[in-house]
Amino acid sequence: MGGPSAGGAMSRREAESGRSAGIGCRDLCVRAGDRELLSVPELDVASGRTLAVLGPNGAGKSTLLRALGLLSSHRVSGRILLDGRPATRPLMRHAIAAVLQRPILRRGTVAANVISGLRFRGMSRREARLRAWPWMEALGLVPFADRDVRGLSIGEAQRVSITRALAVGPKVLLLDEPFTGLDSTTRADLIADLRAALSGRPTATIMVTHDRQEALALAEDTALLIGGRIRQHGPTTEVLDHPSDADTARLLGYTNLLPPALTGRPHPLVARPEHTHLILDPPDFVAGQGDDDVRPVAGTLRRTVALGIATRVDVDTVAGSLTCLHPGDLLGGSLPPVGGDVRVRVRQARALDGADGNGWTAGVRSDAPHPETRRRPG
Numbered sequence: 001m002g003g004p005s006a007g008g009a010m011s012r013r014e015a016e017s018g019r020s021a022g023i024g025c026r027d028l029c030v031r032a033g034d035r036e037l038l039s040v041p042e043l044d045v046a047s048g049r050t051l052a053v054l055g056p057n058g059a060g061k062s063t064l065l066r067a068l069g070l071l072s073s074h075r076v077s078g079r080i081l082l083d084g085r086p087a088t089r090p091l092m093r094h095a096i097a098a099v100l101q102r103p104i105l106r107r108g109t110v111a112a113n114v115i116s117g118l119r120f121r122g123m124s125r126r127e128a129r130l131r132a133w134p135w136m137e138a139l140g141l142v143p144f145a146d147r148d149v150r151g152l153s154i155g156e157a158q159r160v161s162i163t164r165a166l167a168v169g170p171k172v173l174l175l176d177e178p179f180t181g182l183d184s185t186t187r188a189d190l191i192a193d194l195r196a197a198l199s200g201r202p203t204a205t206i207m208v209t210h211d212r213q214e215a216l217a218l219a220e221d222t223a224l225l226i227g228g229r230i231r232q233h234g235p236t237t238e239v240l241d242h243p244s245d246a247d248t249a250r251l252l253g254y255t256n257l258l259p260p261a262l263t264g265r266p267h268p269l270v271a272r273p274e275h276t277h278l279i280l281d282p283p284d285f286v287a288g289q290g291d292d293d294v295r296p297v298a299g300t301l302r303r304t305v306a307l308g309i310a311t312r313v314d315v316d317t318v319a320g321s322l323t324c325l326h327p328g329d330l331l332g333g334s335l336p337p338v339g340g341d342v343r344v345r346v347r348q349a350r351a352l353d354g355a356d357g358n359g360w361t362a363g364v365r366s367d368a369p370h371p372e373t374r375r376r377p378g
């Protein structure tokens, strides 16, 4: 355990032992009453790596984090592993540090809070201050050191909470949506500070987030959790860019779903609204232009909404609705009327190779009206 400049990868003893340093679980199952909240057969986060856990509300992300940290109040079965061995509460208490969505600080100053984790681990006040000070510097807290935490903003308090967690040099760092509610500048600064602080350190970090950008910025690996199950897990860039089914596609912002009937492709495709556009000027359009272009999709215009710097256009097709997001204000231009025929061009679509017919059908909005039933005169 050392200050931010100490760095250090896995210890030689850990490397020689051949055991996987970090945290993991086997056959983890969490239940509340009759309800299964979570089922994870196997998950490992090695020392020095960060795993982002991404999922919709209620997916079980916090449940997973608490279970891994032996902090759950639910019925938990299976094994939690710390450095390859079954974890016990005393071992885990000394191994982990947690940062929650809403920082929980003790009464007192910023400095007293930052050193409290070290004091809890039995360190003298003087030694704890010495140990914590480099972290206070790294996270920009020195000017706040003597401030009473009751006067801190949420962002400042979260910075204290993160610094306190890092200062103990945890083997395992659990972050539960640590940037929620922060303004974009504070968030960007804190993400950069955290990334720099974790770089090269032998900490296994698990971060729960709803945000793809946070996962990209901080995590080498990402797991997509839906309905208490990990649906995809792998290197972050791969997972975020290659959803495997309709649910993970939606989670990752690929909200337009195009079945083979619409595209003529062998697999269902998914695309982001920002890559889905009305074809506004047919004479200029060259079919098949670009390697990843999908053939134009016919539909009827359902509605247009001005969103400041962009215009959203909802289009009904024979197989559900598509959302187009155009940069700028389209409403002043010559858009077809509501109910009018339009064609949609989709770029950078991804194939759902693993999707079967049933999965796909479930992904398409079955409530979307057929364009013919929507058509209005003029």
Ligand SMILES: Nc1ncnc2c1ncn2[C@@H]1O[C@H](COP(=O)(O)OP(=O)(O)OP(=O)(O)O)[C@@H](O)[C@H]1O
Binding pocket: 032, 033, 035, 037, 055, 056, 057, 058, 059, 060, 061, 062, 063, 064
């Ligand atoms: N005591 C309980 N009894 C029954 N269900 C519970 C209990 N506690 C939590 N749950 C359910 O467990 C599921 C997972 O909750 P969890 O807080 O882990 O989700 P999450 O993915 O972190 O959600 P969010 O993104 O909204 O924070 C939810 O559907 C929640 O309603």
